[in-house]
Amino acid sequence: MAETHRINDLDAKALWLRRQVWDMVIAAKNGHIPSCYSCTEIVTALYYGGVVRYTPGQAEDPQRDRVIVSKGHAAMVLYPILADIGYYDTSELNRFTKPGGLLGMYADVRIPGIEGISGSLGHGLGMGAGFALAARHDEQKHRTFVLLGDGECYEGSIWETAMFAAHHKLDNLVAIVDRNALCILGKTEDLVELGDLAGKWRAFGWHTVEVDGHDFDAVLGALDQIGKTGGKPLCIVANTVKGKGISFMEGRSEWHNKMPNADQIATARQELGLV
Amino acid sequence: MDAAVKPRLMRDVVIETICAAARKDKDILFISADLGAVALDDLRRDLPNQFIHAGIAEQHMIDLASGLALSGKKVFCYAMAPFITARCYEQIKCVISSMNLPVTLIAVGVGLGYDHATLTHFTPEDIACMRALNGIEVLTPADELVAAEIAERCIANPAFRYLRLDRQVFPFLYQNNAAQVLEAGFGVVRPGTDVAIVACGALVHKALAAAETLKGQGVNAGVVDLVRVKPIDGAGLAKTLKGYKSILTVEEQLLEGGMGSAVMEAIVDATGKLDWPVKRLGMRDKFEVVNGDRDYLHGLYGIDTADIVKATAALAK
Numbered sequence: 386m387a388e389t390h391r392i393n394d395l396d397a398k399a400l401w402l403r404r405q406v407w408d409m410v411i412a413a414k415n416g417h418i419p420s421c422y423s424c425t426e427i428v429t430a431l432y433y434g435g436v437v438r439y440t441p442g443q444a445e446d447p448q449r450d451r452v453i454v455s456k457g458h459a460a461m462v463l464y465p466i467l468a469d470i471g472y473y474d475t476s477e478l479n480r481f482t483k484p485g486g487l488l489g490m491y492a493d494v495r496i497p498g499i500e501g502i503s504g505s506l507g508h509g510l511g512m513g514a515g516f517a518l519a520a521r522h523d524e525q526k527h528r529t530f531v532l533l534g535d536g537e538c539y540e541g542s543i544w545e546t547a548m549f550a551a552h553h554k555l556d557n558l559v560a561i562v563d564r565n566a567l568c569i570l571g572k573t574e575d576l577v578e579l580g581d582l583a584g585k586w587r588a589f590g591w592h593t594v595e596v597d598g599h600d601f602d603a604v605l606g607a608l609d610q611i612g613k614t615g616g617k618p619l620c621i622v623a624n625t626v627k628g629k630g631i632s633f634m635e636g637r638s639e640w641h642n643k644m645p646n647a648d649q650i651a652t653a654r655q656e657l658g659l660v
Numbered sequence: 661m662d663a664a665v666k667p668r669l670m671r672d673v674v675i676e677t678i679c680a681a682a683r684k685d686k687d688i689l690f691i692s693a694d695l696g697a698v699a700l701d702d703l704r705r706d707l708p709n710q711f712i713h714a715g716i717a718e719q720h721m722i723d724l725a726s727g728l729a730l731s732g733k734k735v736f737c738y739a740m741a742p743f744i745t746a747r748c749y750e751q752i753k754c755v756i757s758s759m760n761l762p763v764t765l766i767a768v769g770v771g772l773g774y775d776h777a778t779l780t781h782f783t784p785e786d787i788a789c790m791r792a793l794n795g796i797e798v799l800t801p802a803d804e805l806v807a808a809e810i811a812e813r814c815i816a817n818p819a820f821r822y823l824r825l826d827r828q829v830f831p832f833l834y835q836n837n838a839a840q841v842l843e844a845g846f847g848v849v850r851p852g853t854d855v856a857i858v859a860c861g862a863l864v865h866k867a868l869a870a871a872e873t874l875k876g877q878g879v880n881a882g883v884v885d886l887v888r889v890k891p892i893d894g895a896g897l898a899k900t901l902k903g904y905k906s907i908l909t910v911e912e913q914l915l916e917g918g919m920g921s922a923v924m925e926a927i928v929d930a931t932g933k934l935d936w937p938v939k940r941l942g943m944r945d946k947f948e949v950v951n952g953d954r955d956y957l958h959g960l961y962g963i964d965t966a967d968i969v970k971a972t973a974a975l976a977k
Contacts, residue, residue, distance in 0.1 A: 494730075494759055501730060505754045508723050512755060515727015522686075522709065523731075542751070545720035 387448040387527070390470075391435035395601045399429045403630050404657050405465035409481040411650060415490055416481070419628035419640045420459040423565040423598070424532060427623055428454075430604045431530060432466050438527065442471035444497035450527050451500045451516045455509020456534030456563060458642070460492035460499070467498035507540030509533065510560060514550050517558035517618075528557045528611060535579055536568040544589065551590025554616040559608070560591070562620065563598065565627035567638045586620040598623025631656055667832055670807040670825045671768050675699035677811035678736055682710050688815065689728055693718045693739040695768060700738075718743045722751035722763075729761040734818045740774065741767035741783040741824070745790055757793045762818030769827040770800070770861060771912030772961075775954040784943050788917030790822045791890040798890040799842075800824040800919075802864040803833035806887055809842045826862050828954075833864065833885060845888035846897060852882025854976045856904040856936075857968065860886045860919050863910050866958065870968035877969075879976040889922050894930025897923070906937040906975040910968050912958070915942040941971050 392398060402425050410416035431437045431452060440446040444467075454460040461481070468475040473487060473496070480486030487496055491504035501512045513531040520527050537543065550558050562582060566573050573579045586593040592614035596603035607621040627641075628634030631653045645653060654660045675690075676699045682688040683706070690703055691712040704711045714721035718739055725735045737744060744767045745752075756763050767786065774781035791798050797819060801807040807825065814821055833849045834841060841847035849864060850871050857867040864885045871881040882904060886892070901907060909920035920940035928934060943961045950960060958964035 501726065502755065502758050505750065507719075508726070508751065508755050511720050511723020511751075512727040512730070514720075515724045515729075516731055517727075518712070518724070519728050519731030519733055522689075522733075529727075542717075542719040542723060545715060545717035546723065549715055549717070549720055549724070 387438040387440045387446050387450070389435040389438050390433060392433045395429055395434055398433050399425050400658065402429055402462065402465055404659055405478065406462060407653065407657055407659070409461065409464070409478055412479065413482040414644055416461055417458040417642050418631070419634050420456065420534070421462040422629045422631065422634070423625040423627045424459055424462060424563045425629065426599045426601060427532060427561055427563065427604055428462055428466065430601055430608065432470065434601065434605050434608075436605070436608045437530065439470060444472040448525070448527055451513065451529040453500050453509040453513050453529070453531045454492065454503060455531050456506065456537050457491040457503025459534070460503045461488065461490065463492070463498065464488050467496070472497035506534065506537040507542040510543050511546040513558055514546050514555060517550070517555040518553065520557055521555070528559065530559045530561065533560055533562050535562055535564045535566060535573060535582060538562065538579060538582060539577060547586065547589040547591065550618045555618045556612060556614050556616050558618045559611055560586070560618065560620045562622045563625055564622050565625045567627045567636070569638060569641045571638050583620075583622040586622065590617060591620040592617040593620040593622065595622040595624065598625035599629055667829050668804055669697070669827070669829055670801060670804050671697045671827070672699040673804045673808045674766065674811040674823070674825065675703060677808050678815065679703040679707070681815040682707055685734070686710065687732060688734045688736070690736045690738065691721050691725060693721050693737075693743060695739050718748040719751050722748045723755055725763045726755035726759065726761055729763050730759070734815070735763045736766055736814070737763060738766045738768070740781065741770045741786060742781050745783060745786045749789060753793060756820055757795055760795050760820055762820065764814045764818070764821045764823060766823045766825060768825045770824040772954050772957045773827045773862070775952065775957055778949045778951070784912070784914045784947070785917075786824065787889055787911070787913050787919050787922070791922060792917070795820050796890060797821045797888065798824070799888055800860045801887055802830060802861050802885050803838070804830070805832065805834050805838035806841055809838045813842065824861060828862065830862070830865055841885070841887060844896060845886070845891075845893050846900070847885045847887065848882060848900060849885045850881075850883040853880045853903060853905070855879065855881045855906050855908055855972045856884055856901045857881055857972060858884045858886055858907060858909045858923055859911065860889060861912065862954070863912055863963065866965045867910060867968055869965045870972060873965070873969050874972055877973060879973055881972050881976075886919060886923065889919055892922060892926035894926030894928075898927045898931050901936065904936065906939075908939050908941060908968070908972050908975055910941040910963060912963060913942055914945065915940055918942055937975060939971050939975055941967060
């Protein structure tokens with residue numbers, strides 16, 4: 386029976402997750418640290434804050450809630466969690482992106498707990514709407530959570546699905562927008578203005594709330610509205626800081642997939658409490 | 661086939677077959693991006709929970725289909741040919757092909773089928789682009805009985821498939837052997853000895869007309885209907901063509917990567933050689949907006965019956 390799981394110290398778990406991601410990326414010299422750090426509290430809240438229903442060790446439990454990290458460059462933020470809840474051995478984390486390893490830079494369905502392939506932006510919400518519609522079709526109660534990047538919301542397919550999900554009253558579907566306000570080349574508002582994203586989701590018929598994406602109480606409060614939206618799908622626009630937790634990365638677009646040098650690694654390890 | 665039985669639109673036959681199966685299997689879902697059919701009206705009326713209107717939003721339709729297929733559904737996506745191929749090619753590649761999901765893409769109006777709609781509605785490249793996808797099966801019936809067999813196969817054995825349908829009614833090509841034709845991937849619809857004309861879809865019928873004309877000129881041309889463009893049984897096809905002196909392929913596609921290319925590749929890959937003089941007839945790069953019906957366009961692009969006659973006669977010399 387898939388159940389929610391709630392731990393007491395979510396801050397400690399988020400720090401644990403940042404450390405895990407750091408070690409994986411530095412060892413592999415590959416990955417997207419800042420994109421993972423902007424959504425660290427969000428995914429920690431989902432899996433350890435009593436939101437997502439799952440059965441430890443049973444990734445295929447049909448009653449599980451589905452989680453899709455549609456901003457695929459940050460899908461690796463789930464890897465330590467999925468190992469932690471027993472979907473695969475933690476030794477896989479040491480083989481991240483290595484030949485023969487299970488875990489790649491982008492996620493795919495070979496990995497237990499990963500519901501769909503990612504990497505190309507704009508697919509996860511439509512896929513999630515498929516999960517949500519199938520659940521309703523089969524009279525199943527599981528929910529689908531899709532984590533989107535704010536830059537991903539430039540993709541037109543997101544809005545095609547947004548319209549569809551609202552029309553079909555998919556209140557078993559949740560979109561969480563990681564609003565870190567950065568793309569690879571700079572600030573979203575300078576490049577192509579996204580503007581009032583929450584207002585846009587509301588205009589598309591979603592029950593939309595805007596929160597501080599690093600504040601567990603705020604994120605969990607928003608997630609608590611699932612099923613209390615008068616039939617509307619739920620969108621949470623989570624205002625975040627890209628690179629949160631590493632001083633020299635925070636809010637700096639150039640760190641999207643750049644590898645730190647030895648001095649920067651030393652600084653970051655101190656800030657993460659790894660030394 | 662009983663002469664009293666009138667041929668029908670392939671799309672109606674295919675959708676009727678799917679609808680009949682869907683009545684017994686609630687996991688069969690049919691998604692349309694706003695394309696209709698007479699048979700679809702029945703499905704929408706009788707099985708509203710198994711029909712999904714995606715909106716005129718093909719990219720969303722494909723992403724949605726992936727989530728449904730990953731949830732165990734047997735999904736059929738349906739749209740006009742240009743919009744279920746190039747319009748959402750990236751989605752098909754990323755979420756259907758990459759995960760090898762059992763989704764059937766049903767295209768209507770392939771090639772120059774939407775004649776008066778002109779360039780935006782033409783798919784002179786759909787065979788090339790769709791057969792390039794990892795793991796796909798590409799099927800292109802020229803006869804409603806084969807189309808129905810394909811639909812049955814898609815229902816019984818769901819897989820990643822692209823089904824190319826014409827929007828015209830064609831005469832029957834087969835009687836009781838449609839299943840065997842589908843199994844082989846091609847059918848000899850007119851035996852011959854001099855030149856084998858290999859075609860698919862609408863141009864099979866033009867090839868037959870050409871072969872009849874050629875008979876009067878003393879050329880004994882055969883016609884092969886290539887139902888499955890990917891994968892092709894190259895060894896089987898080479899064996900069938902063995903008795904001919906030369907091969908003409910004819911298609912309503914740009915020559916680059918199209919059906920003729922697929923035929924040559926399959927034969928060479930299977931046998932290591934081409935034993936015949938060969939001519940590929942198809943569309944060339946330069947085409948522009950021109951008003952006219954499909955027959956007129958065939959003439960314009962050099963793939964009409966008269967062009968097939970001319971090319972075949974030249975090969976037979």
